[in-house]
Amino acid sequence: MLSFRFRFLKTKFFIIISNNKTEINYATEDGQIMRIDYNKDPQGTPQILYNLEQIKYLQWVGQYGENLKKVGDWMAIWKGQKLKNVGGKYYTQKKEKKQGFGQIPVYKVGEYVDDQRRGKWKYLYKDYEVGGGNYEQKGIKNEDWIELSKSFQTYKQVINNGKYKNGKKIGMWVECLRMNGQKSFKVIGEGYYDNEGKELKIGSWVELIDLGILKKSQITFNGQYNNGQKIGRWNILSSDKFYDLKKKIGGGWYDERGLKNGKLVEFDDHSDSYKIINYCLNTKSQITYCGKYKNGQKVGLWNLYWNDGKEQELIGGGCYEIKQGGLKNGKWIETSDNFEKFQQITYNGVYKDGKKIGKWDIFWRELLENDFHLIGGGSYNEIELGKKEGKWKELSVTFSKQCQIIFDGEYKNNQKIGRWNTYFRRKEEQDNLIGGGDYNYENGLKQGKWIDLFDNFREDCLVTYNGEYKNGQRVGKWDIYYRETLGENQEQMQEIIKQLKQRGGGSYDLKEGGIKNGIWIELSETFQNQSQVIYQGEYQNGIKVGKWEEKKRDFYAFSKSFLKRKENDYEY
Template sequence: MGKSEYQDGCLKIGKWIELSDFFDDLTQVTYEGNYHNGKKINKWNINFRQSLKKPFEQIGGGQYDEQGNENKIGNWIELHDGFDNLTQVTYEGEYNNGKKVNRWNIYYEKNQIGGGSYAQDGNKVGMWNEVSDDFRHSSQIFLNGEYKNGKKIGIWNIYYQDSDANEKQKIGGGQYDEEGNENKIGKWFELSEGFNRYSQIIYNGEYKNNKKVNKWEIQMRDKMNENFEKIGEGSYDEGGTGFKIGEWKEFSDFPWKNKQLISSGLYQNNRKVGIWIETDLKNKEHHRDINYDN
């Protein structure tokens, strides 16, 4: 793929073509540029190919300083952490001495889908439309709200777009404190970890100083055009510890093949106690009992 050299057996020098950390069949990304005394300098290209049968094409890159500090400078196009054949998300904007500054835009398959601005210190400021860290082809999650000194403040909205839909749908969000501590306050609708078109689960309830309090509901739907329906609920203590208390109905801690199991039982100070009953969500059949006192 390219010629590479080391100086004194350990420092990279000259022209290099390197594989990305997550190089595989779906993520064939390489980085091409020059090293001097083990440091990246001058222009570096980011290359990508769809398959073994296709050539690499430049899709990004930019410039490093010539002093060997590896500071990015000028205009750059960078890849989303989850970039692959189906999730071609890129970020385009300006660096100044290694810090992002001014306007940055976000693109998905070369169409702009978001963006916002950085201050000269590299912190996000003002209104942003951005994608979630876990943005994927099957999990297109968008976030909209305001930054102050790199911290989220005020109202933030969460949107979802199915891979074959034309429009986004607001499905969550809430409010952060105005002091810049990124503490969630008041009513929130949050997405489950791993939310995608095949697993659409949300949680809604109240935050107090970034801790869940009082009653929370668990809701689920099968498709984007359906309404969310409650499938579980429970309470957090009012003291701000974030502890689950009392009766809960939630997803089981123990996945079972292709079944979606709902577990019902009692919490004491955030610990499950007594008998918990697991039920298959789809057919409502009893699955098993688990004794947490043994």
């Protein structure tokens, strides 16, 4: 199901800054360096990226002049392609006119003076103005503004509309939402800031709870503020975007200090319970945490409930120790960050003073099954609590019935070391070795020959990347392999790699920070059996140049060649 395949997932990565602040490394949890940036001015503050998409796909290209300052024209590169109308010019006289952008595909367009934003700035989304406002002296916001939420994206566009005074929000602010395909924004929340310039929320507020991509409902938090603190009863409401129906699904009490307080009681109109609702991308699926607060800290037993839209099921929970400052202690059953209808994974083990200790097991169950089955796990250090140690079996972040990927290897002091194997379980068959490689014993980065999996690897998209790593960076020639499948009637799968056929690939240049160079054949991000699209062309220093061909092959036509659909010219 396409909507499930490309859902958003919580992803962890590491930002490593060298002691002299000249080098910034961005690394994945599995030991791959995604990007290395070099700070030309160690005395200045390094520019750090926190958006994963920008880390992976954004480059700025331009010249440095005297004192290692940017000069002349600079342009932005996104996924190897020069972005139109994005970039600008740096002037040596400290005046700068620049067009920049925040989270792709949103552009911030305006003018800099003395390295500060000045005058009218616009936020553009797909070349349409969706927000903006005015900067006055020293780059301070003033008067009317329409701002974009940090999570603004194609499928869920949230904006905030109100006034600034000397850089502080004042008066009434309105929150509006537009889902993908809708033409106009709809008001979903609102409230007031004080007029004294302290930017404190006051009075009644309706706030949107950021839940990712929701298809049928929005969740809001409704209650009162007093000098910036929540007080009294706050309710969590679910509203249907088609019928404007609102339903209470949780809530609780805040005392006069703005601290949560309440008993463990199922929600009803007269209770003083507090429920934290963690909605998944499928709005018919939710995890509910029910328990007691005392002076703003969780205490005692907290239960985790799963609701599939039909009935509620107790699936986990554990205890918080008030003497330890509200930390988890004893036996716990927790759900994965991406727990939902098709991906039901729990972690079972023991906490000590808020940190995991000893053996932890990983359980999984398929849709409509009653029981969870042991599928992985490992141990945490008994002395340095919370750090993984020894043999572990872990599941991929996309693990599901159609994507049963398991990683098997060893940890030392919370760092992967030595050989790690990647297995793919196909239906009821045994685990099949399909990839893996070695981790450096000193820094935990990938080293030597590796077989990586395509981001969307699953039953109908058996694609691997085969090549070499050096200090966590891909180097030299990398090949892309694809296993052709014709459905359920084909032979039993053994070692998939032996059956794979090369479909693409290219080379990485280590001297240029592991970026792509030369001729490449790449797969589309949505490549699968029924959507076989590839792109062929040349990279120069990570930038697409010249003619690139888009080719496609129909499903069940494995013996046929890819046919050119169109051609694009890339200028540099």
